[in-house]
Amino acid sequence: MIRVGMGYDVHQLVSGRDLWMGGIKIEHTMGLLGHSDADVLIHAICDAILGAANMRDIGFHFPDTSSETEGMDSKIILRKTIELIATKGYRLVNIDATICAQRPKMNPHIPAMQQCMADVIGTDPDNISIKATTTERLGFTGREEGISAYAVALIEK
Structure with a gap:
């Protein structure tokens, strides 16, 4: 059995925070505001994976009201998401994701993001497609x- 899920996440850019994207730190003048490290890419991917398994969303499993998740590295959320779907007999097949950011440019960092997340998930980086776009200043x-x-994930049992 194969299933597909879709995820979306957004975080505000603020001064004084590191910018984490796809599990890697990207040099920028601002970072994303959130209860965890606010890695929007990993959060969207986790929601897609959980949605495919009909297991709600990351807010349900990793609430932003919990002291245990405060400042959490999103790579931990990704690893635990893979473990959660395994409890129902699922494994990840592939991910297709898009980052929407005006700045900084994400394209130079995509191979490192793919490798980082593949290492966390235990899959080939070729199974993680990441694209980046701007919104033309809109x-x-x-x-x-x-x-x-935005992310779409395919899982199989």
Whole structure:
């Protein structure tokens, strides 16, 4: 049996925080605000994976009201998400994700993101497709107020 899930996440850009994307730290003048490290790419991917397994979302499993998840590295959330779907007999087949950010440019970092997440998941980096786009200076992304990410995940039993 194969199943597909879709995920979306957005976080506000603020001064004084590190920018984490796809499990790696990216040099930038601002970072994303959130209860954890606010890695929008990993969060969207986890929601897609959990959705495919009909296991709700990361807010359900890793609530932003919990002291245990405060400041949490999103790579831990990703690893635990893979463990959660395994309890129902599922494994990840592939991910297709898009980061929406005006700045910084994400393309140079994509191979490192793919390798990082593949190592966490225990899969080949070729199973993790990441694309990046701007919003042509439109909306909150274009005004550099935040970054969002979309993801689709395929799982199989």
